[in-house]
Amino acid sequence: MRGERTVTSPFPGCSAHSGKMAGARAAIVCGGTEHPEHSEHSQHSQRCQHSFISALRRRGAPLSPPSFSRADTARIAGRAAALTVALLSPVVLAFVEDLDDKFKDNRMDDVWLVDFYAPWCGYCKKLEPIWYEVGTELKNSGSPVRVGKMDATAYSGVASEFGVRGYPTIKLPAVRSLPSRQMFEHVQKRHDVLFVYVGGESLLKEKYIDVASELIVYTYFFSASEDVLPEPLTLPELPSVVVFKDGTYFTYDEYEDGSLSSWVNRERFQGYLQIDGFTLYELGETGKLVAIAVIDDKDPTEESARLKSLIQKVSSEYRDDFNRDFQFGHMNGSDYINSLIMGEVSVPSIIILNTSNEQYFLPSEPVESLEQLILFIRSVLDGTAQAYGGDGVFQRIKRVAYDARSTVMSVFRSSPLLGCFLFGLPLGVISLMCYGICMAESDDGAEDMELMKREGLTDEEEEEEEEEERRHQAAKLERPGEEDEEEEEEGDEEVEEKSPVEKKLD
Secondary structure, three states: OOOOEEEOOOOOOEEEEEEEEOOOEEEEEEOEOOOOOOHHHOOHHHHHHHHHHHHHHHOOOOOOOOOOOHHHHHHHHHHHHHHHHHOOOHHHHOOEEEOOOOHHHHHHHOEEEEEEEOOOOHHHHHHHHHHHHHHHHHHHOOOOEEEEEEEOOOOHHHHHHOOOOOEOEEEOOOOEEOOOHHHHHHHHHHOOOEEEEEOOOOHHHHHHHHHHHHHOOOOOEEEEOHHHOOOOOOOOOOOEEEEEEOOEEEEOOHHHHOOHHHHHHHHOOOOEEEOOHHHHHHHHHHOOEEEEEEEOOOOOOHHHHHHHHHHHHHHHHOHHHHOOOEEEEEEEOOHHHHHHHOOOOOOOEEEEEEOOOOEEEOOOOOOOOHHHHHHHHHHHHHOOOOEEEOOOHHHHHHHHHHHHHHHHHHHHHHOHHHHHHHHHHHHHHHHHHHHHHHHHHHHHHHHHHHHHHHOOOOHHHHHHHHHHHHHHHHHHHHOHHHHHHHHHHHHHHHHHOOOHHHHHHO
């Protein structure tokens, strides 16, 4: 079929499709009719979850830990029974919604990931606890995708409209049609940012569907005819892709904006944001520099309000100059920024982050006016501003040391006793080992000295004796006659020194 593509699946019986299905919907289809029990299919439903999560990760889905590796997938089969009980709590069940025939009319309000199942299907029963894990994962990650399930045997009409032919079948609508102006206004009120394809069949529409399939977990994609749009809105040409945000709209231009995927990735955020750690991580995937006013919402000051207002003015009044390269916003508190730059940032202040290489820029003097802020931003853009940080070898070593220090400090702050035990015990053991090694060496040296004393000699005494022996031999050579007389005298003295008893014996 024209406009449909098939992606190789990591296991038999599952395939991924995206194409023109029920209003240009993209679908991920797992399974088919229920197969007989074979060993190669015993973990079919468990692998379905791994396949789907992996597909989202390949497409840049902002999924937070825990991640789903192959080892995790292998353990899912053993955990399925226990998870079934644990996941029946009301909090977890709320992440997966039971859908009925009203879903056909309400599906335009949000992005839905739907599992079409049959109550008698064995694979559907195996998938159920895993499906709750998917719902929890997407909910905790902040994804706009809502997760639901529908009994396809009870609502066969809805299932048929979505092209369901077997169980379980998982559908992820990527592009939804806006049939009326009233529906367009309703959707625009619900979403801060939305993309709309306007026009008929074209190569641009195929590209749009592909981009929507990749970025569906980030934002919202729709299609509409020109008469559905508000009357004041006029497009330079058709077909077109339009993004609605910040109370206005912007049109994609292939020659100025580059690839459609890059443009959507840059435009999927509002011009000005309240930034936190997760948002900053997502902004890193856009390739933009991030200009942030660091303020303290708990202790608002005139300076904080002034810097925040300056950043907002730049984001709106200078959009054409900086939107392609900069994202603007403010962050509450400096703790996260301090951990990124491994330093201290004063509050309030302005900082520009380059998340691609971990560099940051600070103004050389306090920003007092809009003109000063514009000059600072332009200096960063043209490379004349002083850059700090980076991802060089020295910075990586510094990062390891900083993270280790931060970990130790956090342990001691949270639990001093635990910190003393975790770090004091190894240090004590190492100290005892070093002390034992040093004492053993000193004992060996003392034993050697004692042995030499027992022999009556030390190194110095041996040298003196050898020297005296050499002098004595030299004297013998010089005076041989005198030596004989001295020997005779020594013999006479020995005779005189004999005791009376020895003399009597002689």
